[in-house]
Amino acid sequence: MRLLSNPYRRRWIGWGLLVAAFFLVSLHRSSTAVLSGELMRAFDTTATSLGLLHSSFFYLYAAFQVPAGLLTDRYGARATAATGTAVMSAGAVAFGLASTYSVAFGGRVLVGLGASVLFVAALRFCANWFRPDEFGTMTGATFSVGILGGLAATTPLAVAISRLGWRGSMVGLGVAGLAAAVGILLVSHDSPADAGLEPIDDVPDRPDVTDAATLKRYVSDAVREPETWLLGIMLFFMTGIGITIFGLWGIPYLVQTHGISVTEASVYLLVGNVGGMIGPTAFGWLSDRWGQRTGLIVFSTVVFGLTWAVFAAFGTVPLFLVGAIFLFSRVLRGGVPLAFTVIKERHPEGASGTVIGIVNTMGWIGAAVFPVVLGAALDAYWTGDTVNGTRVYTELGYRVAFAIAAAAGLLAAACAILLHVRTRAERPLETGTDLEQPTD
Numbered sequence: 001m002r003l004l005s006n007p008y009r010r011r012w013i014g015w016g017l018l019v020a021a022f023f024l025v026s027l028h029r030s031s032t033a034v035l036s037g038e039l040m041r042a043f044d045t046t047a048t049s050l051g052l053l054h055s056s057f058f059y060l061y062a063a064f065q066v067p068a069g070l071l072t073d074r075y076g077a078r079a080t081a082a083t084g085t086a087v088m089s090a091g092a093v094a095f096g097l098a099s100t101y102s103v104a105f106g107g108r109v110l111v112g113l114g115a116s117v118l119f120v121a122a123l124r125f126c127a128n129w130f131r132p133d134e135f136g137t138m139t140g141a142t143f144s145v146g147i148l149g150g151l152a153a154t155t156p157l158a159v160a161i162s163r164l165g166w167r168g169s170m171v172g173l174g175v176a177g178l179a180a181a182v183g184i185l186l187v188s189h190d191s192p193a194d195a196g197l198e199p200i201d202d203v204p205d206r207p208d209v210t211d212a213a214t215l216k217r218y219v220s221d222a223v224r225e226p227e228t229w230l231l232g233i234m235l236f237f238m239t240g241i242g243i244t245i246f247g248l249w250g251i252p253y254l255v256q257t258h259g260i261s262v263t264e265a266s267v268y269l270l271v272g273n274v275g276g277m278i279g280p281t282a283f284g285w286l287s288d289r290w291g292q293r294t295g296l297i298v299f300s301t302v303v304f305g306l307t308w309a310v311f312a313a314f315g316t317v318p319l320f321l322v323g324a325i326f327l328f329s330r331v332l333r334g335g336v337p338l339a340f341t342v343i344k345e346r347h348p349e350g351a352s353g354t355v356i357g358i359v360n361t362m363g364w365i366g367a368a369v370f371p372v373v374l375g376a377a378l379d380a381y382w383t384g385d386t387v388n389g390t391r392v393y394t395e396l397g398y399r400v401a402f403a404i405a406a407a408a409g410l411l412a413a414a415c416a417i418l419l420h421v422r423t424r425a426e427r428p429l430e431t432g433t434d435l436e437q438p439t440d
């Protein structure tokens with residue numbers, strides 16, 4: 001019981017439940033790769049209808065980031081996250097039990113809708129329970145849990161499917177999500193005061209909820225601020241290219257240019273994702289210690305652009321270097337989630353969810369756009385070769401795709417540098433005070 005009545009312990013349990021639900025979001029988001037064969041057999045789908053089932057999640061997720069932020073600020077992180085987790089989990093159960101494609105599609109739509117609130121709600125919770133000089137670490141740690149959820153959608157999900165079947169696995173994830181929803185409702189209160197607890201030292205007393213008229217003003221203030229667009233455009237490139245290469249074209253590139261198996265290729269992506277888990281938490285922690293945000297974002301965007309420039313320049317990079325580059329570049333890219341910390345710190349406390357939702361939207365629009373852009377580049381250099389009906393792309397095609405990724409990285413770096421220069425004159429993060437200040 002002391003666990004729940006001590007605000008310093010309670011905040012970790014509340015956050016743990018929220019990120020457990022966010023872990024499920026990431027798992028569902030990436031699950032179609034492993035589920036695809038089963039779904040084709042169960043519903044006799046074409047590649048197009050399977051693609052629709054997969055991509056509908058991303059479109060819904062992107063479209064609902066702003067409403068998710070508004071709901072979180074208006075009704076609180078607890079109510080919004082518990083409802084979202086329950087909707088997502090009911091969708092997973094419906095998906096697992098579906099007897100037709102339409103029911104499965106409806107279930108997947110519910111999963112996407114419910115899932116869309118959890119990242120924003122988890123960060124809004126952190127804004128109310130953690131000090132400003134802890135928020136960078138919490139942003140990074142939340143992001144890292146997202147990467148872990150994506151990892152769970154690979155071999156662990158495949159093992160679960162082989163033991164429980166795809167339907168049993170989906171229903172199981174749904175039941176786990178419903179349990180998380182109940183836990184969030186019981187424990188993840190909007191603030192220490194809302195939970196009836198003593199305040200936490202140096203955590204400013206924040207409004208649990210914001211009224212609708214004030215929220216409208218916050219949205220118009222945010223969209224008029226150039227920094228919002230610089231952060232959003234930077235995330236558009238970074239999330240878009242990252243998700244496209246690590247979620248889609250990375251495996252075909254390794255298989256087709258190095259002649260290795262899909263299983264072997266997936267090990268290199270796994271190594272990259274391990275880096276992707278370490279980087280955000282490490283950079284968040286460093287950022288809080290150093291009182292530095294935008295300089296770290298600049299560093300990460302430059303490393304990102306240079307990484308893809310290496311692949312664009314050399315095409316077939318030796319495999320040991322591929323592993324090393326994937327690992328280190330993903331670690332060093334860990335400064336990017338600080339974008340959410342920066343936007344939160346530029347606006348009033350009651351707008352945290354809304355402004356985080358606004359910039360996150362742009363990242364996920366990138367994730368919808370770049371698979372098509374890089375796919376078109378590969379198709380443009382395709383020479384007509386196929387193996388077992390699958391297109392085999394040329395090394396030149398991959399180099400052009402990587403050159404686009406490098407150019408996207410440079411544009412992201414330009415946004416980050418501009419942001420850094422514009423915000424340099426503002427006061428640095430004051431640690432240990434009850435004031436939140438714009439950083440850098």
Ligand SMILES: N[C@@H](Cc1c[nH]cn1)C(=O)NCC(=O)O
Pocket residue numbers: 119142143144145146147150239242243360
């Ligand atoms: N972990 C990220 C998603 C991501 C980016 N690159 C690979 N995965 C994340 O948490 N993004 C925010 C969200 O809304 O999921």
